[in-house]
Amino acid sequence: MKYFDAHCHIQFDAYDADREELIASMIEQEVGGLVVGVDYASSEKAISLAEQHDSLFASVGLHPNDTLEEVFDMNVFRTLASHPKVLAIGECGLDNFRPEDVDLSKPKQREVFEQHVQLAIETDKPLMIHSRPSKGTQDAYHDLIDILGSYKREHGERLHGDIHFFVGGVEEARSLIELGFTLSYTAVLTFTHDYDEVVRFAPLTSLLSETDSPYVAPPPNRGSRNDPRAVRAVVRAMAEIRSEDPEMVRSQILSNAERVFGPALRGAK
Ligand SMILES: [Zn+2]
Numbered sequence: 001m002k003y004f005d006a007h008c009h010i011q012f013d014a015y016d017a018d019r020e021e022l023i024a025s026m027i028e029q030e031v032g033g034l035v036v037g038v039d040y041a042s043s044e045k046a047i048s049l050a051e052q053h054d055s056l057f058a059s060v061g062l063h064p065n066d067t068l069e070e071v072f073d074m075n076v077f078r079t080l081a082s083h084p085k086v087l088a089i090g091e092c093g094l095d096n097f098r099p100e101d102v103d104l105s106k107p108k109q110r111e112v113f114e115q116h117v118q119l120a121i122e123t124d125k126p127l128m129i130h131s132r133p134s135k136g137t138q139d140a141y142h143d144l145i146d147i148l149g150s151y152k153r154e155h156g157e158r159l160h161g162d163i164h165f166f167v168g169g170v171e172e173a174r175s176l177i178e179l180g181f182t183l184s185y186t187a188v189l190t191f192t193h194d195y196d197e198v199v200r201f202a203p204l205t206s207l208l209s210e211t212d213s214p215y216v217a218p219p220p221n222r223g224s225r226n227d228p229r230a231v232r233a234v235v236r237a238m239a240e241i242r243s244e245d246p247e248m249v250r251s252q253i254l255s256n257a258e259r260v261f262g263p264a265l266r267g268a269k
Pocket of ligand 1: 007009036091212
């Protein structure tokens, strides 16, 4: 494996027609991936894909935008999390952008997120966090930093993970890195300069690559279905933005993933 997509959803229906061909092509291009669940059913599907393929792993959780539709049963997710190919807990977190009624959804989102944090600490697995502020603010990151900070004081190194699709600024990045979290970026880096400052600010050891497939395809495929092979373009963009050697960046980002998700990645083809 040369590249690791730290956040993809290739268990989604969008891949039903050609999933096995896609995975074969990922293997050929030496791209592995963490298949991230957003609810119980997609977490189970992620595990089943990971069982069938050496270079795929799973993350299990309930997306903050689904917390009013589905009950998060910690016991059920604890059982899922005990599978050896489950390397992370999530996606979970706080979303102030999407819910129609944020005030209604906030308390439930927070309650369910904290259950994920507790499960991650208990199982000593990293968190896969989705955090999206309301328009023009960093509100969800500030709440997130508060919550993670209080768990950090009690649990230290046992609390760790990745902030997926990071859209915060330098200040939020600094706090989250201090809390021991990595920041991951998608192919947005290939078509906007909005995140260049943070990508340059962060130590290379605090960055991960991801695609969030099927979302955010890089040009020339913008708007169509994305897939984890685009992670190569993400890593290239990071090297370019940071003016660093592409091969050095590729190899460091891969070892970051091994550090965050554990030695299981190293053995994967
Ligand atoms: Zn996602």
